[in-house]
Amino acid sequence: MSAVHLSWARVRKVALWVVAVLLVLCLVLALTAVWAVRRSFPQQDGALRLPGLTSPVTVYRDGHGIPQVYAKTSDDLFRAQGYLHAQDRFWEMDFRRHVTGGRLAELFGESQVETDSYLRTMGWRRVAEQEWQLLSPDARRHLQSYADGVNAWLADHDGGRASLEYTVLGLQNSGYTIERWSPVDSLAWLKAMAWDLRGNMDTEIARAALFAAGLTRPQVEQLYPAYPYDRNSPIVDGGAVVGGVFDQDAGPVPSGASTAPTSGGGQGGGGPDEAGTGGGGTVAARTVTELADGLSRLPVMLGNGGSGIGSNSWVIGGRLTATGKPILANDPHLSPSMPGIWYQMGLHCECAFDVAGFTFAGVPGVVIGHNARIAWGFTNLDPDVTDLYLERVDGDRVQVDGEWLPLQTRTETIEVAGGKPVSITVRTSRHGPLLSDASASLRDIGRRPPVDPAGSPAGVAASPQLVPGRPAPDSGTRGDGYAIALSWTALRPGRTAEALFALNTAANWTEFRAAAALFEVPAQNIVYADVAGNIGYQSPGRIPVRGKGDGRWMSPGWDSAYDWKGFIPFAELPSVLNPSGGYLVTANQAVVGPGYPRLLTSDWSYGYRSQRIRDMITSAPGAITVADVQRMQFDNRNGFAPTLVPAVVDALGTATDPSDDARVTATGLWKDWDFQQPADGPSGSADARRSAAAAYYNATWRHLLAGIFDELPASYRPDGGDRWFEVVRGLLAQPGSPWWDRQDTPAVERRDDILRSAAAEAAAELRRDQGDRPADWRWGRMHILTARNQTFGSSGVGPVEWLFNADPVGVSGGDAIVNATGWNAAAGYEVDAVPSMRMIVDLADLDASRWIQLTGNSGHAFHRNYDDQLPLWRAGQTLPMRWDRAAVTDAATQTLTLRP
Incomplete structure (x- = not known):
């Protein structure tokens, strides 16, 4: 018995030691994790040395980490701004300059080579380098002072000391070294901003793709209605150009009717297939779709290009x-x-x-x-401000008005983390870079020219000068290739x-x-x-x-009449x-x-x-x-619901089954609805009733779009924005339009058939996802916002995403609503665009001004200011936008002195 007792004593002693060792290991790991996260947090109180300053700079921060900087000279001011931006956001800055320089493969390896190829082909960084020479001496001095401040911070920070993202990056790219900041890095970021806000380029591609996929031109035009001037006022209600100057008092610019662009001159005309014949062919459809797919892989800097932007x-x-x-x-x-x-x-x-x-x-x-x-x-x-040109090319030559001219060419080398460098050749016509060179699937489109039945390129403005797909005059057998060039104002230095x-x-x-x-x-x-x-x-x-041409369709690059x-x-x-x-x-x-x-x-x-x-x-x-x-x-009123709700209710009213679920649900939820779309509300409250009505409305809207436009290619299904409000508004007045007929049934459906089926499908979806009581449905359970880290937030690795992403939250609003939390009806209800900040300036008392942003001022995960503004933003609240120095110092929770 004593031996057994001794044996158990030993086991217990060993077990206790094992537990103790495990606890110590867990503690060490926890402390290591905390250290890894917090070691990049910036010092925001006390004093720091900033080389190059001529005098001390004082920085007051409030509880939300918002700095107010006080300096004597502009040089010191911008040097301090560069230092503070680097303190809080350097990973973001570093990532952006790799985007604008076409150098993502240096960070993330071979998977980014094609993205870098697109970016190098457009040449954002090259344009920024040219812009540096155009700036005034004062502007260059401000940019250089800012860069000096960034580099002063970098002198004391590298790897995980700079940001947690570098620690994660080191797991796959341990050899990465941060380089110094250049003033051109700042200029290049403005190109990314311009790209995300570039205008209608995606629409131009979509028109060409829809035409090439088999729609007639009238059908395509029906999907892009004219602006409703009779209902929605423009920004400027009057005025005219007089003597080369816009005069706001010169008489009203007519705005009483919806009018499409006129033909001729610089105002329009010249679309594809004037006779209205569609069927541009699968090659053309593949060409423009692959171009769109390639461009969609470019990182989103500001906007995703959707209707919510x-x-x-x-x-x-x-x-x-x-x-x-x-x-x-x-x-x-x-x-x-x-x-x-x-x-x-x-x-x-x-x-x-x-x-x-x-x-x-x-x-x-x-x-x-x-x-x-x-x-x-x-x-x-x-x-x-963007036009796509279909160019006729032969090697390094391009055709213009029947003659062959040389293309500009250059070689770019893409460095690849963990791999060998990749060299690409960039070709540029007089219109701009050949984007099709950046895609392997597009380089050989000239072998099967995208020609429609009339002999013109599908989705391209008609040019009587040349017949595409056939040899040009006196060119022998040359010129049978096509390429797509981009003209864009941002590619010209400014x-x-x-x-x-x-x-x-x-x-x-x-x-x-x-x-x-x-x-x-x-x-x-x-x-x-x-x-x-x-x-x-x-x-x-x-x-x-x-x-x-009017820029709505790709232009024939071989015809100089279409040039800017x-x-x-x-x-x-x-x-x-x-x-x-x-x-x-x-x-x-x-x-x-x-x-x-x-x-x-x-x-x-x-x-x-x-x-x-x-x-x-x-x-x-x-x-x-x-x-x-x-x-x-923070207004959440849906502007199209007053038009669609009565149409759906009327259609449901003709149902033969008195217990029809969709009819009962619609009449119950939408009765007395004021068309506001809050995320949620206490049970039985007005907001709860509004939210339930909004949930059912938006589900009906999504199913309605899918039912009407089932013949569209998957990449061009309706996103549900206000363009589709106008398209459906027109179709509601055409109950027998072919658009209402579903392609997957032998019956010929009309308007009310599709309205009823959309309402029924929406009710079934919500009962499945949110329960059998319509009064308990909530818009905020569907309309979810997840603020994701731009680099690691969609990595697919759960723990990594948890480190950097904010928790998902349900939000109010919707697409084309003042509180514009956009979503894509073709993809689901998740938020893809937001009011990124809100600012209200009171010119009577600047200290009475208000502001808020989506997340927080800090770019460091787990920092108290990483997402501290999100709950306020979600509720429509704002923070004081302090101005007077006394108000700033009174609210300061931290004071940092930057010394020479």
Whole structure:
């Protein structure tokens, strides 16, 4: 017995030692994990040395980590800004410069070679290098000071000390070394911004693909309705170009009817297959689809290109506000990311710069915000600044008006982590780089030319000069190949970086417009207000003037009549100062009426958001306050539901079964619905009823689009944005339209058949996913937002995604709603675009201004400011946008002194 007892004692002793060792190991691992996460957290209190400063710089941070920087000189100010951006967001900055330089394979290996090939072919970095030479000495000095601040931080930080992402990267690329920051890195980031806000290039590809896939031109045009000027007002209600200058008082630009672009000259015409015959052929369909697929693999910097990408901004004059001074609001709609795209900051010095607002990590200055005298906000003008040209090529030659001219060529070498370098040859025509060279599947399209039955390239504007697919005159057997070239305004060097510094220091309308004149790409709508009480609007940007064609279809590159002939002069672009109505609204709708003599684009957003904002302003019961504007920004009213709901209810009312589930559900949920779409609400509350109605409506809308447009190629199914509002609006008045007939049934369906089936399918889906009680359904259970890390957030490795992504949350709003939480009906209900920030500036009291961003100012996972603004953003709340130094210091929770 004693031996047994001794044996058990030994076992217990060993077990205790094993447990103790395991506990110690777990503790060590936990401490190591905490150390690995926290060692990159920046010092935000006390004092640090920043070489190159001429005087100390003071940085106050509030509880949300928002810095207010006070310096004596502009050199010190931008050096400090570069240092602080690097402290909080350097991984994001490093990733972006690898994108813009076409160097992702250096980080992530062979899988990124094709993406780098596209980026090198477009040559963003090369253009940025050329822009550096165009900038003024002051602008170059600011950019260099900023870079010096970044590099001062880098001198003491590498690998995991810089950010947790580098620790994860080291698991697959242990040899990566961070390089110094260059001012050109900042300029190149502006190219990525321009790419994501490039206008209608995706629409141009889609038109060509739909035509090539078998739709007739009238069918394609029906999917791109004209802007509804009779229902949704443009930004500028009047004015005309007089003597080469836009005059807001010169008489109204007609806007009383929906009109398509006119034919001829620079205004339109020249689409494919004028006779209306479709069937461009499978080769053409494959060509444009593969081009779209290739471009879709490029990293999303700001926006995903979907219908939800846009913005709201408006400015209300003092005549309508409680303070008697203007209120300016802005909320850009971009793709959700972790960290968010914006970094809030104040920049103050004993010099020309005294400004606060939203910045881009990697770029000096403030992008959107206010200084002591003026405030400004941006939305995407969305003009047509890209054209695709189908080129006839033979080796390194391209055909122009019957002659063969040399292509420009260069060799690019792509370094590959863990692999051998890859060399590519980039060819460029007079229109731009040949994008088709960047795709192996597109390089050989000339072997089977994409020709439609009439002999013209499918989805390409008709050119009578040459017959594609046949040898050109006197060319023998040469020229039987095709390539696709991109003309894009951002590929021409410009001075947009200079515009940011000029905006930051502008003190009045004249100086603001001078700054806007430098803002070439991306072309934006800019709203303006100043402390003197003025409000205004300016549409800047480099917008092409075309010869033939209207930019809606690919152009024949061999016909010089389709070339760009220049750019719209800045003086002719619409602008307004102190409009008679007392307010201005921009939300990506048409800028000006169809009588405007220049072609900006024919692919606007359709005005549902802008008209709702106008209606809220004009119907306000009293003088408007900042709190009123905050409620407007979080408005969740669906603008198409008042049209669709009665149509569905009427169709369900003809059901023969009195117990029809969809009819009972629709009449119960949609009765007295005010078309607001909150995420949730307490059981039995008004918001709960609204949310249940919204859940059923959006499910019905999604199934309706799938039922109507089942003949469209999978890549071009409806995303559900406001273009589709207009398409379906037209079809509701055509109950026998062929679009209503489903392709997968022998019966011939009509409008009410599809409306009923969509409602029934939606009810079945929600009963399956959310239970049998319609009153318990919630829009926020379907409409989920996950802010994902741009690099590792979709890695497919659960623990890695957990490290860097925010927790999923249900949100209010929807597509083409003022609270624009976009979603793609072809993919599901998940949020793919958001109001990336919200800003409200009170020009009567700048300290009464408000702001919020999607996630938080820090780019370090697990930092307290990584996602601390998300709960407030989701609820429509904002933070104080402090301005006066006394208010800043009173709210400061940390004070950092940067010393020379």
